[in-house]
Amino acid sequence: YREREGHANVPRMHVEDGERLGGWVTNQRKRYRAREWSEAERKKKMMSALSDEEVERLERLGVAFDPLGEQQERMYGLLASYREREGHANVPRMHVEDGERLGGWVTNQRKRYRAREWSEAERKKKMMSALSDEE
Template sequence: MINAAAGAQNRTERFAAYSAHLEAFIATHGHSDVPRDGELGRWVASIRKAGRTGRLPSDKKTALQEMGLTFKPLEGRWEEGFRLLKAFVSREGHANVPKNHTEEGIPLSAWLHEQRREARNDRLPSERRERLVEVGVRGIFASKKHGRDAKFDKHASALGAYKRREGHVSVPRDHVEGGNVRLGAWLAAQRAKALQKTLDPAHYAKLASLGVRLEPSKAVRLGPSKARPARKERGARYWKVLAGA
């Protein structure tokens, strides 16, 4: 118990000491991106990881945030991160930043990893995504839903052009619009999704606004056939004969 208490006290004192150094760094530099090539930088990296994974006590996390610590590298300083990335690309000839790489003491690889994560979660603005792709960054993909929406919009636009030209949306199954948009097959696939109740509601509404009928027409129920009673009567007489009636 004594050793455990001493260990807890040491951790508390260590946290207080590093926090004081971090506060001084923030006051001097105006940000909390401490270079990782020093002891304080490595401590900040470990604290950020603990904060992201939920292992940092909430009171300590709150105190550090109030001090000015951000839990994402270069948070609020995107242009600075992009400048460092361009410097790396200019020097190395590619944008494949190694894991744990720092540029000018800043964790560039961690920043780039965060950009990829933001892109997957549809939180990275398209303008930033385009700039990253332009300098050679790979893996800056939008979410699957974003990709599906983009494909849908492309085909819906082609369908609108078809309707304006032809005056209807009864697209032949093998029709190709604009030379490369397989509009007929795509529209058939949307109808199939509608029947299976898997079509995105927003996509359903868009197609309906273009005049596409997605639900099958209900079959007309015919009245009972006049011949049916006659067949029943013949059947009844047949069974009576068999029974010897």
């Protein structure tokens, strides 16, 4: 998969040669997060934690344990480059930067910023998460 696609961020439902590779990768990410859980919590959730060796092997393959976080960082970097080059961060909605839909991402971040003032019910209704202070 990685050789063909150029990355190891397998979509969750992806099947490769009859195997549910996407589900397996998703499970490895859960097992990675389980490293921070107590033994009791792992038992309760019936989840074993990845060993250091397993983490290393997956990292060598390019598996991202926090793909959304990595994508956010990539987009922030693209926005910073755009701002440096253009002198502003008012990215046109349809703008594509280095193969990524930067304009759409910026538009979404603005919506999420405005959603901070909405009630939880409004956010649920509009299926929008609020932008956190860290983001």
